[in-house]
Amino acid sequence: MNANGTPDRQWWKEAVVYQIYPRSFNDSDGDGVGDLPGITQKVGYLDDLGVDVVWLCPVYGSPNADNGYDISDYRSIADEFGTMADWEALRSELHAHDMRLLMDLVVNHTSDEHxxxxxxxxxxxxxxxxxxxxxxxxxxxxxxxxxxxxxxxxxxxxxxxxxxxxxxxxHLFDEKQPDLNWRNPDVRDEIASLVEWWLEKGIDGFRIDAINYISKPEGLPDGTADREPKGIEVFSHGPRIHDYLRELYERTFANYDVMTVAEMADTTVEMAENYLGEDGDGLNMIFHFEHMGVDISPRGRFDPSEWGEWSLPEFKRIMSRWQTDLDAEGWNATYLGNHDQPRIVSRFGDDEAYRTESAKLLATFLLTTRGTPFVYQGEEIGMTNDDFPELSALDDPMTVGAIEDLFEAGRADSYAELREFVNYVSRDHARTPMQWADAASAGFTTGEPWFAPNENYPDINVAAARADEESVWHYYRRLIDLRHEEDVLVYGEYDLLLPEDEQLYVYRRALGDETVLVVLNWSNRPATVDAGVVDGTPLAILQSNYDDSPADPAGQQFRPYEAVVYRL
Missing domain, CATH: 3.90.400.10 (Oligo-1,6-glucosidase; Domain 2)
Incomplete structure (x- = not known):
């Protein structure tokens, strides 16, 4: 907020971002791999959904050791995705529909073929x-x-x-992804040059990959903490990271009206404040990972000793801290899933008995909290986790590498012992093809898909969702419209109610005379809102995922995964 109490308006604060994993989105030429012309074909679909920004995962030249995050040429387009002319056509089509384009910037490392x-x-x-x-x-x-x-x-x-x-x-990632030495000023010059090159081509910003690892300490000392991977407490948020990021900002981003969101695992709210805004390193927002750790071991994502159980009060504490504790320059990037995470309805909802209801509840949370919401492809139709019955069914090198490490350490003797765990944590769930229709290969391709689609595509697909006014897709569309119409959902202050309730997540958003109350029964059992919780009389239900939600929540029982947005 500005000193006079009015919102500090920025287009990137008011935007809804849609993330596309190009390899799995839409294949235009039948080779089984999604491509840029395939995305261009779906720009009208994205416009109908109502999103404002498209974030494109890497499409640069790459040998694909890590599905494009190993870049061999930053100024080219990988043949499998098309040509630079195809990329320019996509950029122009998005801009013609008043949508902006966010590219992935991967500069902690390159490909070893660079x-x-x-x-x-x-x-x-x-x-x-x-x-x-x-x-x-x-x-x-x-x-x-x-x-x-x-x-x-x-x-x-x-x-x-x-x-x-x-x-x-x-190489902090795959052996074909060697880490760049940011201490070398020539390296920083090269990176600034390629950033400037893409900005001059008319993009609207960057999602910046794994950027908290670019500064390594002098001497590269051993790691000592009991965390995975070994050494993360040493090579994360190194001694010169703020110098490097501020320099990059001043040389590039500061000269354009662009959006920047940096991926930063292992980051607290207090640390984030030093990266954000003019008083920090100039970044607009970061992807933190605190809420991504509520259901995994504190020793690391691929530790099979602890996983799958999570506490709503703990989740509320994490999310509320980020909602309220960022300073005046701070802004959230709000997400529940992406290309590196399992499907959100399988992880945070109920992908069986209450798939539709819980998918809508997750959408309600995502689009009514403070920050720029990021929707990952398929979330808008409630896509679910797949089942990978054997090791050979996996594609993700991170998951495969973790399994091999568990075998080598003697913590498992066979994939069968790890199957349930892998089916919970694998990144591959987010990379199965987009489910467009009840057709061969889910309508993703006319050829043999690079990765098999989830077998539930006959029931969960875009065509069916768009034909049903009560579907998850239409719910997302209505919520996105609501967020565009209501400044309170963008700029309003956040106030958590019932912090220790194990079923209900209830919060207010307030801006001037406008107040909105959000009630989420984040459970598969009925839950009652205490009569004294609501301070104010509901004037209207702005959105709900049941047809007959209570007009006044005080003292009322909410059904499993019921979500209601009230104007007070």
């Missing part, structure tokens, strides 16, 4: 230290051992020995 890495491994002048190269030690057999004990997010050591250079290189 020209910079190839030159660096050959020790070409000027490229010697574009990456982290180190000598290691030797074991009792005289074999080389890594420079430190850091582990990769993909499993195993974060170091790989390169025979050509005869040194180890650092």
């Amino acid at each position: 020209e910079w890495f190839q030159r660096s491994r050959r020790r070409e002048a000027g490229y010697e230290d574009y990456y982290y190269w180190r000598d290691g030690g030797v074991d009792a057999n005289g074999d080389p051992v890594p420079p430190n004990n850091w582990e990769s997010f993909m499993g195993g050591s974060a170091w790989t020995y390169d025979d050509a250079r005869e040194q180890w290189y650092l």
Whole structure:
């Protein structure tokens, strides 16, 4: 809010963002892989849904060791997705429909097939230290051992020995994703140049990948904490990260009217304040991961000793802290799922008895809390987790690497022991093809899909959802319209009620004379709102996921996963 109490209006605060995983969205040419022309074909669909911004996961040149997050050429389009002309056509079509385009910026690492890495491994002048190269030690057999004990997010050591250079290189992700050395000013110049290049091509901002890992401490010391991966407390939020991000902002983002959202795992509200706004590093918002940890082990996502159980009061504490504790420059990026997470209705709802009701409740939460909401493809029709019956059914290198590490550590003897756990945590759930119709390959492709669609596509698909006015899709559409119409849902203050209630998530949004009350029964059992909770008389129901929700919530019983938005 401004000093006079009026909202600090920004287009990116008022926007609803729709995330697209291009490989799995829509295939236009029948080769089984989603592509840019396929996305362009669906711009009208996105316009009908009402979204304002499309975030495109990487479509750059890449050998696809990590589905495009290993970039070999930042200024090209991967052949499987189309051409630069196809990308330009998509950008223009989105802009013609008054939608903006957000690209993925992946600059913690490149592909090992990038020209910079190839030159660096050959020790070409000027490229010697574009990456982290180190000598290691030797074991009792005289074999080389890594420079430190850091582990990769993909499993195993974060170091790989390169025979050509005869040194180890650092990769916090896959071995084909070597980490860039941001200490080198030439590297920072290269990154600023490519950011400027894309901004000049007319994009409207970036989602910035894994950016809290770009600054490593001097000496690269061993990790000591009992967390996975080993070393994360050392290489996350390193000593010069604020210098690097502020420099990038001043050289690029500050000169354009763009939106920036940075992916930053392992970040608290207090830390976030230092990254956001003009008083920080200039970022508009970040993706924090605190709420993504409510149902997994504190030692790491792929620790099978603790998973699947979560507490609504704890979830409320986390989300409310982010809603209320960011300073005046702060702004939330609100999400429940993305390309790296399981399907939200399977994780936070009930994908069987109350799939439709719980999908609508999740939409209500997403679109009525403070911050810019991010909707991941398929959420708007209530897509669910799949079942991966064997290891060979998985594609995600992070999940596969974690399983192999569990085998090596003797924590499991077979995939069968881990199947239920993997079916809960795998990133592959978000990457099954978009379910467009009750047709071959879910209407995603006329060919053989790169990844098998979820078998429930005959029942859960866009065509069926759009034909049913009471579907999850139409509920999303109406909620997006409501958010566009009601400033209180964008800029209003947030006030949590009933913080310890294990079924009800109830909060108010208030802006000037406008007050909205949101009541969510986040459970599969009836729950009653105490008569004294509501301070004010409901004037109208603005949105609800049951036809006959109570006109006044005080003292009323709410059905499983019932969600109601009231104007007070």
